Amino acid sequence: MVDKLGLNFYLEEAISAARNLLGAVLIHETPEGTASGIIVETEAYLGKDDAASHAYGRDTRGGRRSDAMFAAGGHAYVYLIYGIHCCFNIVTGHDGSPQGVLIRSLEPRDGIELMASRRGTDNPRLLCSGPGRLCQALAITRLQNGADLTRGPLYLTRGIQTPRRVLATPRIGVDYAGGSRELPYRFVWADPDKIRWLSGRKGLRETPVKQD
DNA sequence: TGTCCGATTGGT
DNA sequence: CCAATCGGACAG
Numbered sequence: 328m329v330d331k332l333g334l335n336f337y338l339e340e341a342i343s344a345a346r347n348l349l350g351a352v353l354i355h356e357t358p359e360g361t362a363s364g365i366i367v368e369t370e371a372y373l374g375k376d377d378a379a380s381h382a383y384g385r386d387t388r389g390g391r392r393s394d395a396m397f398a399a400g401g402h403a404y405v406y407l408i409y410g411i412h413c414c415f416n417i418v419t420g421h422d423g424s425p426q427g428v429l430i431r432s433l434e435p436r437d438g439i440e441l442m443a444s445r446r447g448t449d450n451p452r453l454l455c456s457g458p459g460r461l462c463q464a465l466a467i468t469r470l471q472n473g474a475d476l477t478r479g480p481l482y483l484t485r486g487i488q489t490p491r492r493v494l495a496t497p498r499i500g501v502d503y504a505g506g507s508r509e510l511p512y513r514f515v516w517a518d519p520d521k522i523r524w525l526s527g528r529k530g531l532r533e534t535p536v537k538q539d
Numbered sequence: 540t541g542t543c544c545g546a547t548t549g550g551t
Numbered sequence: 552c553c554a555a556t557c558g559g560a561c562a563g
Contacts, residue, residue: 370546379546381559392559410557412547429546459547500546526547 332483337400337419337476341426342512344400344419345371346536348428348483349490349516352436355465356480360441362465364433364455365486367524370498371512372396372416374425379504381406382425395473396425403481405462405472412459415467417476417483431499431513432456434524435464457526492517493536499527 332351337344346369354363372380374396381393388394395404396418404416404427416427433455435442442454442464455461462468467481476482495511502508514536515525 372546381546406546407556407558409545409547409555411555414546416546431546457547498546503545 329484331477332485334399334401334477336483337417338421339400339419341371341373341419341428344417345369345428345512345514346493346495348417348430349493349514350486350488352484352486353430353433353461353465354437354482354484355467357466359466360438362438362442362445363436364461364465365436365488366430366432367434367516367521368430368432368526369514370429370431371514372427372429373512377504377510378507379498379501379510380425380507385425387423393425396427397423398473401475401477403467403471403474403476405467405469405474407469408459413462413468414458415462415465415471429458430461431458432524432526433461433464434521452523456524460526490516490518490521495536 348366348369351366374382375384382396388397398418399422400419402418404418408414416429418427420426435454443449446454446464454464474481494515494517496513497509498513
Protein backbone atom coordinates (compact mmCIF):
# COMPACT_ATOMS: atom_id res chain seq x y z
CA MET A 328 0.00 0.00 0.00
CA VAL A 329 1.65 3.17 -1.25
CA ASP A 330 1.35 6.95 -0.87
CA LYS A 331 -2.39 7.60 -0.63
CA LEU A 332 -3.44 10.96 -1.97
CA GLY A 333 -3.99 13.21 1.02
CA LEU A 334 -6.58 15.74 2.00
CA ASN A 335 -4.80 18.68 0.36
CA PHE A 336 -5.33 17.09 -3.04
CA TYR A 337 -9.09 16.95 -2.60
CA LEU A 338 -9.66 20.47 -1.34
CA GLU A 339 -9.38 22.11 -4.73
CA GLU A 340 -12.37 23.01 -6.89
CA ALA A 341 -14.09 20.22 -8.80
CA ILE A 342 -13.18 21.50 -12.26
CA SER A 343 -9.43 21.63 -11.65
CA ALA A 344 -9.63 18.44 -9.60
CA ALA A 345 -11.33 16.66 -12.49
CA ARG A 346 -8.48 17.68 -14.75
CA ASN A 347 -5.79 16.79 -12.22
CA LEU A 348 -7.30 13.40 -11.40
CA LEU A 349 -6.44 12.13 -14.88
CA GLY A 350 -3.52 9.79 -14.36
CA ALA A 351 -4.23 9.10 -10.69
CA VAL A 352 -4.91 5.49 -9.69
CA LEU A 353 -8.12 4.35 -8.03
CA ILE A 354 -7.65 1.32 -5.79
CA HIS A 355 -10.10 -0.85 -3.85
CA GLU A 356 -8.79 -3.51 -1.49
CA THR A 357 -11.39 -6.14 -0.60
CA PRO A 358 -11.30 -9.63 0.94
CA GLU A 359 -11.49 -11.00 -2.60
CA GLY A 360 -8.38 -9.11 -3.60
CA THR A 361 -7.22 -5.76 -4.84
CA ALA A 362 -8.41 -4.13 -8.04
CA SER A 363 -7.25 -0.84 -9.48
CA GLY A 364 -7.20 1.32 -12.56
CA ILE A 365 -5.73 4.53 -13.94
CA ILE A 366 -8.24 7.35 -14.23
CA VAL A 367 -8.64 8.38 -17.88
CA GLU A 368 -12.04 10.11 -17.94
CA THR A 369 -13.77 12.38 -15.41
CA GLU A 370 -16.62 14.84 -15.11
CA ALA A 371 -16.97 17.76 -12.70
CA TYR A 372 -20.31 18.43 -11.01
CA LEU A 373 -20.81 21.67 -9.15
CA GLY A 374 -23.24 22.94 -6.58
CA LYS A 375 -26.52 24.73 -6.63
CA ASP A 376 -26.05 26.53 -9.96
CA ASP A 377 -25.22 23.40 -11.97
CA ALA A 378 -28.47 22.00 -13.34
CA ALA A 379 -26.78 18.68 -14.10
CA SER A 380 -25.69 18.18 -10.50
CA HIS A 381 -27.57 16.28 -7.83
CA ALA A 382 -26.88 19.29 -5.63
CA TYR A 383 -28.69 21.62 -8.03
CA GLY A 384 -30.66 24.27 -6.20
CA ARG A 385 -29.42 23.18 -2.79
CA ASP A 386 -27.50 25.16 -0.22
CA THR A 387 -27.41 22.61 2.56
CA ARG A 388 -27.75 18.94 3.36
CA GLY A 389 -31.27 17.72 3.88
CA GLY A 390 -31.51 13.99 4.32
CA ARG A 391 -31.12 13.48 0.58
CA ARG A 392 -29.23 11.13 -1.66
CA SER A 393 -26.69 13.81 -2.55
CA ASP A 394 -25.83 14.76 1.04
CA ALA A 395 -22.41 13.17 0.65
CA MET A 396 -21.57 15.86 -1.90
CA PHE A 397 -21.67 18.39 0.93
CA ALA A 398 -18.92 16.59 2.81
CA ALA A 399 -15.36 17.85 2.83
CA GLY A 400 -13.16 16.89 -0.08
CA GLY A 401 -11.74 13.39 0.03
CA HIS A 402 -14.99 11.52 0.60
CA ALA A 403 -16.95 9.28 -1.76
CA TYR A 404 -20.39 9.95 -3.18
CA VAL A 405 -21.87 6.74 -4.58
CA TYR A 406 -25.41 6.49 -5.86
CA LEU A 407 -27.62 4.00 -7.70
CA ILE A 408 -28.65 4.89 -11.24
CA TYR A 409 -31.45 3.30 -13.27
CA GLY A 410 -32.04 0.96 -10.36
CA ILE A 411 -29.14 -1.13 -11.56
CA HIS A 412 -25.74 0.52 -11.59
CA CYS A 413 -23.67 2.53 -9.18
CA CYS A 414 -21.75 5.69 -10.01
CA PHE A 415 -18.67 6.76 -8.03
CA ASN A 416 -17.80 10.38 -7.34
CA ILE A 417 -14.88 11.95 -5.52
CA VAL A 418 -16.10 14.83 -3.38
CA THR A 419 -13.93 17.95 -3.62
CA GLY A 420 -13.81 21.37 -1.99
CA HIS A 421 -14.50 22.32 1.60
CA ASP A 422 -17.18 21.03 3.93
CA GLY A 423 -20.60 22.40 2.97
CA SER A 424 -19.65 23.11 -0.65
CA PRO A 425 -21.39 20.44 -2.73
CA GLN A 426 -19.20 19.46 -5.62
CA GLY A 427 -17.58 16.33 -6.91
CA VAL A 428 -15.91 14.49 -9.74
CA LEU A 429 -17.61 11.54 -11.43
CA ILE A 430 -15.11 8.88 -12.45
CA ARG A 431 -16.21 7.68 -15.88
CA SER A 432 -13.41 5.38 -17.04
CA LEU A 433 -10.28 3.62 -15.88
CA GLU A 434 -7.48 1.87 -17.68
CA PRO A 435 -7.46 -1.50 -15.86
CA ARG A 436 -4.28 -2.01 -13.83
CA ASP A 437 -4.17 -4.52 -10.96
CA GLY A 438 -6.56 -7.40 -10.35
CA ILE A 439 -7.66 -7.80 -13.93
CA GLU A 440 -8.81 -11.37 -13.41
CA LEU A 441 -10.84 -10.35 -10.39
CA MET A 442 -12.41 -7.52 -12.36
CA ALA A 443 -13.16 -9.83 -15.26
CA SER A 444 -14.88 -12.21 -12.87
CA ARG A 445 -16.97 -9.44 -11.34
CA ARG A 446 -17.87 -8.06 -14.77
CA GLY A 447 -18.59 -11.36 -16.46
CA THR A 448 -16.37 -10.62 -19.44
CA ASP A 449 -12.75 -11.06 -20.41
CA ASN A 450 -12.75 -8.16 -22.82
CA PRO A 451 -10.41 -5.67 -21.14
CA ARG A 452 -12.15 -2.77 -22.81
CA LEU A 453 -15.42 -3.67 -21.13
CA LEU A 454 -14.01 -3.88 -17.61
CA CYS A 455 -13.81 -0.23 -16.54
CA SER A 456 -14.98 1.93 -19.47
CA GLY A 457 -18.07 3.56 -18.05
CA PRO A 458 -19.13 4.73 -14.58
CA GLY A 459 -21.30 1.68 -13.91
CA ARG A 460 -18.78 -0.78 -15.26
CA LEU A 461 -15.88 0.47 -13.17
CA CYS A 462 -17.97 0.35 -10.02
CA GLN A 463 -18.82 -3.27 -10.70
CA ALA A 464 -15.20 -4.09 -11.53
CA LEU A 465 -13.90 -2.54 -8.29
CA ALA A 466 -16.87 -3.67 -6.17
CA ILE A 467 -17.88 -0.11 -5.35
CA THR A 468 -21.44 -0.02 -4.07
CA ARG A 469 -23.57 2.29 -1.98
CA LEU A 470 -21.82 0.79 1.03
CA GLN A 471 -18.96 3.08 0.06
CA ASN A 472 -21.13 6.19 0.00
CA GLY A 473 -19.52 8.72 2.32
CA ALA A 474 -16.33 6.71 2.69
CA ASP A 475 -13.17 8.61 3.61
CA LEU A 476 -10.77 8.18 0.69
CA THR A 477 -7.78 9.30 2.75
CA ARG A 478 -8.22 6.34 5.14
CA GLY A 479 -9.52 2.88 4.42
CA PRO A 480 -9.54 0.31 1.63
CA LEU A 481 -10.87 2.61 -1.11
CA TYR A 482 -8.31 5.26 -2.01
CA LEU A 483 -6.22 6.93 -4.69
CA THR A 484 -2.53 7.21 -5.40
CA ARG A 485 -0.51 9.42 -7.67
CA GLY A 486 0.09 7.68 -10.99
CA ILE A 487 3.31 7.26 -12.89
CA GLN A 488 2.31 8.78 -16.20
CA THR A 489 1.31 12.38 -16.85
CA PRO A 490 -1.21 13.19 -19.59
CA ARG A 491 0.25 15.01 -22.59
CA ARG A 492 -3.05 15.65 -24.27
CA VAL A 493 -6.27 16.44 -22.42
CA LEU A 494 -9.59 17.44 -23.96
CA ALA A 495 -12.61 19.06 -22.34
CA THR A 496 -16.03 18.18 -23.73
CA PRO A 497 -19.66 18.43 -22.59
CA ARG A 498 -20.71 15.88 -20.03
CA ILE A 499 -22.42 12.64 -21.04
CA GLY A 500 -26.09 11.98 -20.41
CA VAL A 501 -27.09 15.39 -19.05
CA ASP A 502 -29.30 16.64 -21.87
CA TYR A 503 -31.95 17.41 -19.28
CA ALA A 504 -29.75 20.08 -17.70
CA GLY A 505 -30.78 23.09 -19.79
CA GLY A 506 -28.09 25.73 -19.93
CA SER A 507 -25.60 23.59 -18.05
CA ARG A 508 -25.83 20.91 -20.70
CA GLU A 509 -22.99 22.21 -22.86
CA LEU A 510 -20.49 23.16 -20.17
CA PRO A 511 -17.09 21.56 -20.96
CA TYR A 512 -16.77 19.75 -17.65
CA ARG A 513 -15.85 16.32 -19.02
CA PHE A 514 -12.11 15.67 -19.18
CA VAL A 515 -10.55 12.89 -21.21
CA TRP A 516 -6.99 11.71 -21.43
CA ALA A 517 -6.64 11.90 -25.20
CA ASP A 518 -3.21 10.43 -25.82
CA PRO A 519 -3.27 7.63 -28.40
CA ASP A 520 -2.66 4.83 -25.93
CA LYS A 521 -5.45 6.01 -23.62
CA ILE A 522 -8.30 6.72 -25.99
CA ARG A 523 -9.19 3.06 -26.21
CA TRP A 524 -10.16 3.03 -22.54
CA LEU A 525 -12.68 5.87 -22.74
CA SER A 526 -16.39 5.23 -22.31
CA GLY A 527 -17.21 6.99 -25.56
CA ARG A 528 -15.54 8.64 -28.50
CA LYS A 529 -17.95 11.53 -28.79
CA GLY A 530 -16.63 15.04 -28.51
CA LEU A 531 -12.99 14.14 -28.80
CA ARG A 532 -12.44 17.15 -31.02
CA GLU A 533 -13.49 19.62 -28.38
CA THR A 534 -11.48 22.15 -26.43
CA PRO A 535 -7.88 21.15 -25.73
CA VAL A 536 -6.96 21.79 -22.12
CA LYS A 537 -3.67 23.39 -21.28
CA GLN A 538 -1.25 20.97 -19.69
CA ASP A 539 0.55 21.56 -16.43
C1' DT B 540 -49.50 7.25 -1.80
C1' DG B 541 -48.72 7.74 -6.82
C1' DT B 542 -46.15 8.98 -10.76
C1' DC B 543 -42.14 10.08 -13.30
C1' DC B 544 -37.55 9.38 -14.62
C1' DG B 545 -32.53 8.93 -14.36
C1' DA B 546 -24.56 11.47 -14.29
C1' DT B 547 -26.16 3.41 -17.69
C1' DT B 548 -25.62 -0.85 -19.79
C1' DG B 549 -26.36 -4.78 -22.71
C1' DG B 550 -28.96 -7.08 -25.98
C1' DT B 551 -32.37 -6.75 -30.48
C1' DC C 552 -34.00 1.05 -30.57
C1' DC C 553 -35.49 -0.73 -26.13
C1' DA C 554 -35.93 -3.09 -21.60
C1' DA C 555 -34.05 -3.70 -16.96
C1' DT C 556 -35.13 -2.18 -12.17
C1' DC C 557 -35.57 0.78 -8.08
C1' DG C 558 -35.38 4.60 -5.19
C1' DG C 559 -35.18 9.75 -5.18
C1' DA C 560 -37.82 13.74 -5.92
C1' DC C 561 -41.98 15.89 -6.00
C1' DA C 562 -47.10 16.53 -6.67
C1' DG C 563 -51.38 15.85 -4.31
